[in-house]
Amino acid sequence: MSSVDHQLLRQCAYFAGMPEAILQTAAASAHSRRILGGEFFFQQGDHASHFYVLIEGNARLSQITPEGRQIIMGLLRPVHEIGIIAAIDGSRYPLDLQATQDSVALAWDQAALRALLEAEPILALRALRMVSARFVELQERYRELATERVERRLARAVLRLVAQVGQPSSDGITIGLPLARQDLAELTGTTLFTVSRTLSAWEEAGIIRSARERVTLCDAVRLQAIAEDLP
Amino acid sequence: MSSVDHQLLRQCAYFAGMPEAILQTAAASAHSRRILGGEFFFQQGDHASHFYVLIEGNARLSQITPEGRQIIMGLLRPVHEIGIIAAIDGSRYPLDLQATQDSVALAWDQAALRALLEAEPILALRALRMVSARFVELQERYRELATERVERRLARAVLRLVAQVGQPSSDGITIGLPLARQDLAELTGTTLFTVSRTLSAWEEAGIIRSARERVTLCDAVRLQAIAEDLP
């Protein structure tokens, strides 16, 4: 495995700060997997074969309800780890990981992952910390979903996305990935229509500018106010 | 620490199946903490000092929104572990743990927990598995909250509670802990009023019998049908 890959590992929280030797071992036991936009790394219910680190592209973590309605649990971009839980104990993936653009990920199979964890037990603790952090985040989102109105949740979602993948542009900060109204709806637990109406109202008020699959935040202060339910 | 305590540890998933010696070490490094009904083991934002195993009583895991609205993340009964995430990395508890009856828990402080994890590294992996399992559950509840109507979520909640703490009674299975309408509301992300109306309708239909802080499931099949949105 090339040295490019093992330097990339430093950029994800899971491997950050680990000794060089470990990174090399880790990189050496991974293989890289290329997935076209729209294709799946894995799907809900698949036997959990690999632990991935996304190093190129974009991906969407989602669940589909028995009725066929989709909800988005997260949007991933490099460098992000995913699937460690399932891969460690060989259970099944509890959700879909779909590439939204052509993507590349490093992948460790179960044997490689176990060897790694054995060689460097601290990685088990790190995994625990990583999962825990996501657990707390999910709890927060759960609480928001249970107690807040759509507009507020939507404001939060936009602010989060701006913070994560914002790119400065002429009249504000643009969310740096294609983001349909439907995506925002699935991210906040509402419908395409409500999202559209809300964004239209915000645009009217000069808070954002929006286009097809694109949102630009113009007035962060006012959106923040909506997210915090201030006057 | 008495041998009663260390046998109790076998009953929680975290310690189940561990060698006798480890259980004794674990029990020896714990102290027991008694909390009166209504009091808190810890509150949201507290410095995470201890990992607990509830061995007597009942407790409620909840979050309070900045606006003061409460939501219940879980109801705990013996033997249940809680707080390992926060205790391991010494962060802050992300929610409240309140005793709903007089309760007793074994508690490990950070030093004891670290010593334990060091002595028996497998415990780190177990913790990871435990947190992972709860993560997946929470994801499921999140999806339900995002996509399902109140009646269905309520049906699921009642079925879960019956499965967890059901006690056979004359005309069905009674949920074995005091459970106010308000509790069910906070558990399912709705209001006291909607819960009351729904339970009344179910009682009318002969699916349940209910009294003050008590619910008895009479017709599990029909409640299941509601939970699965069948005709």
Added chain:
DNA sequence: CGTTCGCTTGAACTAATTCAAGATAAGTGG
């Protein structure tokens, strides 16, 4: 150039909330 896909908007509808009033039952203290 036409088709597709994403988006917008109006109108009707509905699930659920909010508020108010009162009923029922469980403690509490005289």
Added chain:
DNA sequence: CCACTTATCTTGAATTAGTTCAAGCGAACG
């Protein structure tokens, strides 16, 4: 044991946030 207080629960009526459905617009794409 009874009256008083408090907490839980029920129910109706009004309101609202959000959904659903239908129709049509406009930009992108083959």
